[in-house]
Amino acid sequence: MPYLMRAEPYDASIGAVRPLFFSDLGFTSEPADSPSNTYFVRRIETPLAVRRSLFSGSAIGGYSETSFGSATLANDDGKLDWLSDLDWDGRLVEILYSPQERPALADFTVLFSGAAEQLVPGDEIEIQLRDLLVLLDVPASRGQFGGTGGVDGTAELRGRDKPWLIGRRRQIEPVLINAANNVYMVDPAGFSSLLAARDMGVTYPAAVGDFASYTALVAASLTGTNVATSKTAGLIRLGQKPNGRFTIDAEGVKVSGAWVYRFADLVRHVVTSMTTVTGASLLDVSFAAFNGLQPAVLGYWCDGSSVPKVRDVIDQLADSVGAYWGFGEDRLLSLGRYDGPAATADFEFTERTIIDLTPRPVDRRMKALKLGYRPFGVIFTADELDRVNVSAADLEAFQNEYRWTAVATNAAAAGASLLATEEEGKTLFDTEVAATAERDRRLSLFSAKRKAFDVVVPLTPGLTVGHTVKLTDSRFGLSGGWRGLVLEIERDANDETLKMTVQG
Structure with missing residues (x-):
């Protein structure tokens, strides 16, 4: 099937990006297209192999995972050697796909939109790919002291x-x-x-x-x-x-004259004030929705003695509220929260469209949980406190990093699962009420019995992590249809397949 690539590496000789267009079969756009009358050079060898995860590791909630992959261009004749003279890191790379044999440009959909990590020259040129989260791997900083007084x-x-x-x-x-x-x-x-x-x-x-x-x-x-x-x-x-x-x-x-304290508003401020990403690159509807989901007060303090990356700051905030976040194929930064599968599936697959279906293990059920909140930036030793003038309660409190909610227990999980876990987590919530509400939400989700599958389906443009899919199959209790959340995807454009890990 036809694939197109659009790339915009930086060319120092002209002081600007140089748009490049490639294809696997050869393609020319029409006069009314954008770009118009453009030949997409027949050079694509491997259109795309990419992996994207909703969260880092097996834990659900909080920590982002940069998608990564590659695309290759044929260069046996050496006519693309000059590409290595351009600057590729962080620059736009887009892969488009159409299932039609003779498509127009409008028939193509975006399969991947992200940034180049680097170009590796050779007879087969490899363009290493990352999603736009790499733009947030920069210091979370207001600048440095100059020392002039x-x-x-x-x-x-x-x-x-x-x-x-x-x-x-x-x-x-x-x-x-x-x-x-x-x-x-x-x-x-x-x-x-x-x-x-x-x-x-x-x-x-x-x-x-x-x-x-x-x-x-x-x-x-x-x-x-x-x-x-x-x-x-x-x-x-x-x-x-x-x-x-x-x-x-x-x-x-x-x-804009108003104190910001909610997760979505804090993310917006950190991203737009400390990186090159602007407000136009944020999916506003997702930020507004998250403000409604989680309006509680959070906080982050950096004293400047060590400087985190912007991405690490957002990860810590997200871990407090169970959020996931990242850039989509629309190149917009969006926020979401793991609340289990949605009531209505975004995509549906049956036995006729499921290429392979394999059950996979799930994490143990959770039977008990407590959360820390109101972290103290300074943890005093007893000798650092004025023992005469500080109250007994404060003497105790100021020597602890967190306050803690009570332990909540799910009796059904405790009774059914002998290996159910007792967990604790640290958050950036300021109040006990907010921490208790988040504790109860997580316990409800993770105390339930779950299923998970690795599923291979035809390459499906638009399907990505965070979507809910409905699977119908005669095996594994799926005959009546089962909904799960897509936690990870691997796209293989050579095989024209998509492998996804689904849990619900």
Whole structure:
């Protein structure tokens, strides 16, 4: 069947991307097509071999998995050797497919749309492929201190990344940027609210004022236990040096004048402010839907001493709410949540269209679960706390990284499965109510008895991870039709098959 490739590597000689068009059988677009009157050079050897997973590893929820694969071009004559002079990494590669023997360009559908990892030259040129998650493998950073003084920090801070805060976090330690004036930085992009400030666990009085800039904050008259802020500049100033470790509870950055704290809004902010991905590359309907699914307060704090990748930040947030996320063939970043198969299947396959059906093992049922919430950025030792002026409850709390929900148990799973597991998980939720709701949702899902299959079907454009499929077969209790969620796919364009792992 016909395949087309569209690629846009960067050509330094012209200072721009150079569009390239290839095919397996030879193809020319029509005058009304886009691109028009273009010959897709007959060079494709292997159209596509690619794997994509909903989650990393066997665990369901949270951690993304970059899809990877390759396509090859015939180059026995050496006429494509010049392709290795172009810059391919991160550049667009699209593979299109049509089941028709004599298709028009409009008959092709996108089978893969992602980025090149690199080009490997030879008699058979290999273009290694990744999906667009590679664009998020960049530092989650607000920039570095220059060490020139003021908000740029001292010489000792030169080169260190600036701290940043999104959502709500407790017991975090802002970065001292001016010891003479006791000025600390929370986030150069600003923060919304200072909820509490403490010295060795002892709470300071309420802030005496908020100032418009670093200059105004330093010029303010402060004494003793006075605390002042410049929330717009992301700064806090103390009237005197603290006796021990200075920590705060705070609410982070505002976006368009509003504090952001929900999972989808935090992902949007991190992606659009810390990567080259713009808002136009986000599937807005999925972000809006997730805000409805999970409106709870989350938080993430980076003090700048070590800098995570943007993808790692999103993974940690996603792990808290059971989300999956990634780029689709539409090249848009979307969010979803594993709630089991949907009530209506996106695709259906019967014995006539199922090439191979193999049961596969599933993870053990879960019988009990507890979740940690409200993580503390600073975990004190007993000697670091003011034992005289800190309450007994806080003395205990400040020495623990998390608070915990009660353990919830599913009696049916415990009674039916002798190997059912007792689990615990750590989240970035701020409240017990939100953590308890997520605990109960997960336990309901993972305490149920499940099935899983590896299924091989004809190459099906549009079918990808996160879709629900309905399988009907005389074997394995599927005669009445069974719905499962697609967790992983492998496309093999040479065989024109798609292998998927389905669970429900």
